[in-house]
Amino acid sequence: MGFNHKDIIGLQGLTREEIQLLLDTADNMKEISGRDIKKVPTLRGKTVVNLFFEASTRTRTSFEIAAKRLSADTINISASTSSVTKGETLSDTARNIQAMKPDIIVMRHAASGAHHYLAQRVSCSVINAGDGAHEHPSQGLLDMLTMRQKFGALDGLTVAIVGDITHSRVARSDIFGLTTMGASVRLAGPPTMMPPGIERLGNVTVCTDMREAIAGADVVMMLRIQLERQGKTLLPTLREYARYYGLNPQNLKLAKPNAMVMHPGPINRGVELSSYVADGDQSAILTQVENGVAVRMSMLYHVSGGELPTE
Amino acid sequence: MAEEKTTILDGAGVKRALTRIAHEILERNKGVDDLVLVGIRTGGVHLARELSARLEEIEGAKVPVGEVDITLYRDDFKGQAPHLPVGKTDIPFVIEKMKVVLVDDVLFTGRTIRAAMDAIMDHGRPDCIQLAVLIDRGHRELPIRADFVGRNVPTSMREKIVVLFDADSRPTEVVLEK
Numbered sequence: 001m002g003f004n005h006k007d008i009i010g011l012q013g014l015t016r017e018e019i020q021l022l023l024d025t026a027d028n029m030k031e032i033s034g035r036d037i038k039k040v041p042t043l044r045g046k047t048v049v050n051l052f053f054e055a056s057t058r059t060r061t062s063f064e065i066a067a068k069r070l071s072a073d074t075i076n077i078s079a080s081t082s083s084v085t086k087g088e089t090l091s092d093t094a095r096n097i098q099a100m101k102p103d104i105i106v107m108r109h110a111a112s113g114a115h116h117y118l119a120q121r122v123s124c125s126v127i128n129a130g131d132g133a134h135e136h137p138s139q140g141l142l143d144m145l146t147m148r149q150k151f152g153a154l155d156g157l158t159v160a161i162v163g164d165i166t167h168s169r170v171a172r173s174d175i176f177g178l179t180t181m182g183a184s185v186r187l188a189g190p191p192t193m194m195p196p197g198i199e200r201l202g203n204v205t206v207c208t209d210m211r212e213a214i215a216g217a218d219v220v221m222m223l224r225i226q227l228e229r230q231g232k233t234l235l236p237t238l239r240e241y242a243r244y245y246g247l248n249p250q251n252l253k254l255a256k257p258n259a260m261v262m263h264p265g266p267i268n269r270g271v272e273l274s275s276y277v278a279d280g281d282q283s284a285i286l287t288q289v290e291n292g293v294a295v296r297m298s299m300l301y302h303v304s305g306g307e308l309p310t311e
Numbered sequence: 312m313a314e315e316k317t318t319i320l321d322g323a324g325v326k327r328a329l330t331r332i333a334h335e336i337l338e339r340n341k342g343v344d345d346l347v348l349v350g351i352r353t354g355g356v357h358l359a360r361e362l363s364a365r366l367e368e369i370e371g372a373k374v375p376v377g378e379v380d381i382t383l384y385r386d387d388f389k390g391q392a393p394h395l396p397v398g399k400t401d402i403p404f405v406i407e408k409m410k411v412v413l414v415d416d417v418l419f420t421g422r423t424i425r426a427a428m429d430a431i432m433d434h435g436r437p438d439c440i441q442l443a444v445l446i447d448r449g450h451r452e453l454p455i456r457a458d459f460v461g462r463n464v465p466t467s468m469r470e471k472i473v474v475l476f477d478a479d480s481r482p483t484e485v486v487l488e489k
Binding site for chain 1: 388394
């Protein structure tokens with residue numbers, strides 16, 4: 001059983017075996033980051049272009065470190081330094097980058113579906129590092145790896161995801177990945193941030209009350225309120241949001257005693273999470289970041305062995 | 312056409328070969344001081360554990376066993392689609408200034424050993440690396456030679472050597488398939 005995809009656009013459509021393979025590889029690659037010489041020669045001679053049309057430090061750095069640990073050459077292009085500011089279309093940018101013969105393009109873009117569009121126009125592999133409100137597959141995989149490390153398996157886990165579900169690409173990737181792997185997902189958030197019909201995605205329950213979602217849960221995943229985007233128009237006040245949808249030591253007691261607290265970062269302290277919970281024993285936030293490098297190494301490794309279209 | 316199988320070593324033969332290799336390792340290294348075993352996944356790891364048990368029986372001291380997965384060090388990535396699954400490398404001891412005995416089941420082209428040596432050197436600089444294999448079947452493509460060999464079996468390129476293990480990962484038999 002192998003991974004036969006040229007691109008990773010999302011976790012939707014990946015089989016249980018493919019997700020398992022990506023997670024197993026990541027688990028085994030974690031050891032490399034603990035060595036004195038944190039490098040293997042696997043992707044020597046390959047070129048990875050990090051094309052970030054949206055600001056990102058964590059994800060871009062994580063992908064760059066992952067590529068470098070596999071000995072690939074990396075180039076970072078951000079929207080502010082690219083010809084996009086001069087009016088170039090995505091199609092033209094793609095064709096120009098393609099002409100420089102990269103092997104993998106890692107892209108973040110504000111438009112949902114941009115990666116699908118790109119992948120059809122370039123022969124190299126494309127990895128989605130976040131597209132609009134669609135998917136963020138590397139975050140979904142690192143979340144699953146973090147859960148699997150603690151609980152041993154994803155089958156049968158109950159995961160509560162709380163916050164702005166509508167605009168969260170992390171929530172979407174988590175839902176696709178977790179339900180494929182046999183976990184059940186409960187969603188909670190303000191009605192203005194809950195997309196209608198989301199329960200049709202599979203083993204997903206929509207809860208009106210946050211306490212209902214986290215009661216007896218194995219994992220509580222808090223999403224970031226994107227204050228720079230929609231947050232201001234969809235919420236009366238942050239204080240009210242924190243009161244009804246913020247995780248604090250009191251409502252965390254409703255979850256299982258060994259429940260794990262997760263957050264894709266960066267945290268709005270005092271809004272989604274109280275500092276006490278964010279820095280507490282049950283928080284896995286820094287483990288998530290650590291696992292991010294291994295997961296991205298696994299993605300880069302497997303897409304570079306995927307079948308490329310015959311020209 | 313049905314495959315033809317010939318037994319190269321039966322269970323007793325494998326045991327004798329491993330015992331002899333253990334004695335040769337002790338002879339060469341004058342005991343087990345600063346000695347570690349690193350098996351190449353997966354057959355080499357099982358054999359390294361067997362060798363460690365024999366060294367303990369003979370010398371009365373434990374020799375640590377690590378395992379190395381060479382997938383990320385292979386030189387034939389371009390030809391593989393899809394890429395092979397990556398296994399775990401687990402070397403839970405410092406190899407700096409240690410005498411490392413690398414263990415594998417079958418020595419063939421030498422490319423696996425080259426990859427394993429690269430992987431070990433990324434963990435530190437051992438005093439030396441010695442190579443122990445159960446079967447040497449020839450056809451080297453790199454200048455690599457084993458220090459300890461259970462059995463030399465000249466083969467043709469069409470033939471295949473398989474080391475069989477039981478459910479407890481104990482070696483039971485070595486067969487030649489034509």
